[in-house]
Amino acid sequence: xxxxxxxxxxxxxxxxxxxxxxxxxxxxxxxxxxxxxxxxxxxxxxxxxxxxxxxxxxxxxxxxxxxxxxxxxxxxxxxxxxxxxxxxxxxxxxxxxxxxxxxxxxxxxxxxxxxxxxxxxxxxxxxxxxxxxxxxxxxxxxxxxxxxxxxxxxxxxxxxxxxxxxxxxxxxxxxxxxxxxxxxxxxxxxxxxxxxxxxxxxxxxxxxxxxxxxxxxxxxxxxxxxxxxxxxxxxxxxxxxxxxxxxxxxxxxxxxxxxxxxxxxxxxxxxxxxxxxxxxxxxxxxxxxxxxxxxxxxxxxxxxxxxxxxxxx
Amino acid sequence: xxxxxxxxxxxxxxxxxxxxxxxxxxxxxxxxxxxxxxxxxxxxxxxxxxxxxxxxxxxxxxxxxxxxxxxxxxxxxxxxxxxxxxxxxxxxxxxxxxxxxxxxxxxxxxxxxxxxxxxxxxxxxxxxxxxxxxxxxxxxxxxxxxxxxxxxxxxxxxxxxxxxxxxxxxxxxxxxxxxxxxxxxxxxxxxxxxxxxxxxxxxxxxxxxxxxxxxxxxxxxxxxxxxxxxxxxxxxxxxxxxxxxxxxxxxxxxxxxxxxxxxxxxxxxxxxxxxxxxxxxxxxxxxxxxxxxxxxxxxxxxxxxxxxxxxxxxxxxxxxxxxxxxxxxxxxxxxxxxxxxxxxxxxxxxxxxxxxxxxxxxxxxxxxxxxxxxxxxxxxxxxxxxxxxxxxxxxxxxxxxxxxxxxxxxxxxxxxxxxxxxxxxxxxxxxxxxxxxxxxxxxxxxxxxxxxxxxxxxxxxxxxxxxxxxxxxxxxxxxxxxxxxxxxxxxxxxxxxxxxxxxxxxxxxxxxxxxxxxxxxxxxxxxxxxxxxxxxxxxxxxxxx
Numbered sequence: 001x002x003x004x005x006x007x008x009x010x011x012x013x014x015x016x017x018x019x020x021x022x023x024x025x026x027x028x029x030x031x032x033x034x035x036x037x038x039x040x041x042x043x044x045x046x047x048x049x050x051x052x053x054x055x056x057x058x059x060x061x062x063x064x065x066x067x068x069x070x071x072x073x074x075x076x077x078x079x080x081x082x083x084x085x086x087x088x089x090x091x092x093x094x095x096x097x098x099x100x101x102x103x104x105x106x107x108x109x110x111x112x113x114x115x116x117x118x119x120x121x122x123x124x125x126x127x128x129x130x131x132x133x134x135x136x137x138x139x140x141x142x143x144x145x146x147x148x149x150x151x152x153x154x155x156x157x158x159x160x161x162x163x164x165x166x167x168x169x170x171x172x173x174x175x176x177x178x179x180x181x182x183x184x185x186x187x188x189x190x191x192x193x194x195x196x197x198x199x200x201x202x203x204x205x206x207x208x209x210x211x212x213x214x215x216x217x218x219x220x221x222x223x224x225x226x227x228x229x230x231x232x233x234x235x236x237x238x239x240x241x242x243x244x245x246x247x248x249x250x251x252x253x254x255x256x257x258x259x260x261x262x263x264x265x266x267x268x269x270x271x272x273x274x275x276x277x278x279x280x281x282x283x284x285x286x287x288x289x290x291x292x293x294x295x296x297x298x299x300x301x302x303x304x305x306x307x308x309x310x311x312x313x
Numbered sequence: 314x315x316x317x318x319x320x321x322x323x324x325x326x327x328x329x330x331x332x333x334x335x336x337x338x339x340x341x342x343x344x345x346x347x348x349x350x351x352x353x354x355x356x357x358x359x360x361x362x363x364x365x366x367x368x369x370x371x372x373x374x375x376x377x378x379x380x381x382x383x384x385x386x387x388x389x390x391x392x393x394x395x396x397x398x399x400x401x402x403x404x405x406x407x408x409x410x411x412x413x414x415x416x417x418x419x420x421x422x423x424x425x426x427x428x429x430x431x432x433x434x435x436x437x438x439x440x441x442x443x444x445x446x447x448x449x450x451x452x453x454x455x456x457x458x459x460x461x462x463x464x465x466x467x468x469x470x471x472x473x474x475x476x477x478x479x480x481x482x483x484x485x486x487x488x489x490x491x492x493x494x495x496x497x498x499x500x501x502x503x504x505x506x507x508x509x510x511x512x513x514x515x516x517x518x519x520x521x522x523x524x525x526x527x528x529x530x531x532x533x534x535x536x537x538x539x540x541x542x543x544x545x546x547x548x549x550x551x552x553x554x555x556x557x558x559x560x561x562x563x564x565x566x567x568x569x570x571x572x573x574x575x576x577x578x579x580x581x582x583x584x585x586x587x588x589x590x591x592x593x594x595x596x597x598x599x600x601x602x603x604x605x606x607x608x609x610x611x612x613x614x615x616x617x618x619x620x621x622x623x624x625x626x627x628x629x630x631x632x633x634x635x636x637x638x639x640x641x642x643x644x645x646x647x648x649x650x651x652x653x654x655x656x657x658x659x660x661x662x663x664x665x666x667x668x669x670x671x672x673x674x675x676x677x678x679x680x681x682x683x684x685x686x687x688x689x690x691x692x693x694x695x696x697x698x699x700x701x702x703x704x705x706x707x708x709x710x711x712x713x714x715x716x717x718x719x720x721x722x723x724x725x726x727x728x729x730x731x732x733x734x735x736x737x738x739x740x741x742x743x744x745x746x747x748x749x750x751x752x753x754x755x756x757x758x759x760x761x762x763x764x765x766x767x768x769x770x771x772x773x774x775x776x777x778x779x780x781x782x783x784x785x786x787x788x789x790x791x792x793x794x795x796x797x798x799x800x801x802x803x804x805x806x807x808x809x810x811x812x813x814x815x816x817x818x819x820x821x822x823x824x825x826x827x828x829x830x831x832x833x834x835x836x837x838x839x840x841x842x843x844x845x846x847x848x849x850x851x852x853x854x855x856x857x858x
Binding site for chain 1: 377381383384386389390391392467471472473474475542543544545546569570571572573575576577579580582583584585733734735736737739740741742743752753756759775776777778
């Protein structure tokens with residue numbers, strides 16, 4: 001177990017370093033730099049050259065890279081030129097919004113997806129099952145920005161239940177401002193939940209253990225609720241953890257549509273302005289979240305399911 | 314095992330009901346608050362709203378802004394209008410543009426009158442009696458002189474050093490008078506100090522707090538910062554010490570940063586906001602059809618500037634450049650893409666208030682025959698292939714680029730269209746790696762007079778390489794320099810008309826169309842005039858009952 005964990009952590013570090021290298025070179029190879037974007041058109045070329053020199057942007061790419069890596073190793077994420085603040089501070093201010101959106105979106109995906117998956121599994125290949133699968137496939141396939149705009153149109157503009165954009169803190173504020181984006185995220189993810197849980201449930205429902213339970217005269221709902229669901233939930237949890245990347249990607253789009261001050265909208269802004277320090281830090285953070293979620297799932301799975309042997313992998 | 318399953322089932326049920334209840338409460342709470350906020354009751358606007366009465370005090374204005382405020386340091390703007398529109402609420406200068414936007418005049422602000430020496434090099438600014446910063450601290454002549462010396466120092470005012478060219482030194486003449494000595498007469502000096510880099514700051518606080526001052530700044534503008542959530546919104550409260558008696562009318566102003574135009578429109582229509590800026594041209598008709606909403610256009614120095622790279626031999630050929638001017642059907646473009654809201658230009662730069670009228674400097678008419686004749690006279694009678702680079706993600710550029718591709722194609726110029734993100738486009742322009750380019754998604758002047766941009770384009774000593782076009786004309790450069798130091802307004806108008814005509818003849822760049830600023834607000838939002846630079850003067854804004 002311990003050696004497995006050490007191996008996985010080492011692998012995670014290698015993956016993250018690879019991500020760091022790839023992000024650094026990709027964003028630096030795209031034309032434009034933060035100084036020219038912010039200052040061009042107003043400041044003189046001499047001023048722009050001076051500021052680029054101060055930020056070491058006129059040095060060879062390899063020198064900039066080694067400088068960056070040595071700063072990262074010492075735990076310095078640098079300062080964002082376009083926002084004139086330390087990167088760690090900016091990320092700290094915005095992390096909560098994205099985390100709340102992801103958690104709320106995941107919760108809604110379960111609240112929507114689990115009951116639908118159970119219904120679909122209990123009535124396989126009927127019109128009900130087909131409708132559920134079609135509906136959730138549709139919400140999964142719809143572009144996030146479109147789904148978000150439609151929700152804002154219906155629940156914000158027509159019904160006036162929620163503000164169409166913006167963010168407020170506190171429980172009430174979060175429920176008011178994050179419900180629509182979380183619903184857009186949850187509806188998209190519900191498709192994954194329904195498909196995974198339904199197929200897993202169908203498999204479990206045909207097992208001997210469930211047959212034995214049925215033979216004791218339990219209702220189908222109780223069979224599913226008390227037995228089959230528990231046996232099927234692990235596959236769904238695994239799929240959800242794998243989809244952390246999907247959720248992070250979803251926040252990038254939805255935070256733009258709903259103008260939420262989270263890390264997704266920050267990333268878009270940082271890329272638009274070629275804010276190298278910020279893009280690199282945010283990409284690394286997103287990568288770390290995916291790697292850690294995957295690691296955590298494996299470990300939790302091993303604890304919960306005795307059939308899983310980590311050391312054997 | 315069974316019990317566990319049962320518990321989880323109940324837990325899920327309780328969770329569902331609980332969340333639904335809290336969400337409903339939140340919704341209900343939000344609606345209750347909305348209903349109690351007077352300006353959100355937009356349903357009654359058509360019958361009750363009226364801006365014809367006297368202004369009333371109170372109310373909170375929510376304004377959806379396309380560009381976010383990133384910094385409140387007026388010497389280091391990081392996000393163009395996103396920062397500038399906040400500076401304009403917090404700070405003010407000695408003088409300002411006519412807030413009604415009806416004239417191009419500079420009018421008093423913190424200085425109620427001033428005198429200028431006969432040689433045009435010494436200005437004496439007399440401070441308005443009793444003016445205070447938003448913390449109640451009096452504005453002193455020392456604050457003013459110190460601020461202006463920072464404005465004139467290119468090491469401190471690095472970004473906007475171009476508007477401080479010719480500045481010498483500011484000093485305290487007496488407790489209520491500041492003397493400014495220029496190195497040479499600068500005709501646009503009052504315009505130069507009417508904008509944000511010359512906004513007056515409290516010397517003692519900035520020196521004491523340094524950069525931290527700008528997280529809770531103190532100024533002399535109509536509002537002061539109440540809260541600033543970066544990336545989301547900035548809220549301003551009324552400045553009780555504002556120098557214009559009885560103003561501002563509003564209790565607070567909140568700028569929500571909403572880059573997506575669809576979301577801005579939805580927020581306005583839903584009554585979540587009362588004002589929005591940058592209405593997309595494609596949405597104007599639909600918004601104007603809403604009786605609760607007023608769409609407002611303002612004439613500002615904004616244009617569709619098409620840049621030629623004169624290092625490319627095709628564009629170094631004057632016949633080619635003029636042929637392209639004649640080949641553009643501006644009336645059609647204006648009608649089809651911009652809903653007729655644009656203005657056909659008679660200059661190559663953005664529209665300035667002192668531009669000579671079309672009767673004096675004539676616009677290029679749409680004349681394909683003339684365009685073809687000029688191409689035949691050029692070094693490229695059979696035409697050539699070139700590339701047009703333009704910013705992606707702006708609603709009208711794709712249509713405009715397609716129209717130009719077709720029109721230039723009619724005179725033998727095959728144009729390959731390349732849409733890139735703004736950063737890439739601006740970089741290509743700045744490094745002069747382009748054939749033709751629209752360098753910015755939105756291209757406006759910082760001043761209502763042409764001095765700054767004429768200098769950028771014509772004066773090579775400023776290091777701008779003909780504003781990154783590589784165009785050079787010593788005769789026009791000489792005229793521009795003379796214009797910049799001529800103080801007599803009549804003489805300046807005459808000089809500018811000649812420069813305007815010379816630039817049209819040379820066509821170093823093309824002004825495809827002049828565009829207005831387009832904002833929208835609910836019908837009960839009154840006093841919404843923009844000044845000549847397109848800036849709101851929210852000290853005059855009020856909300857009708």
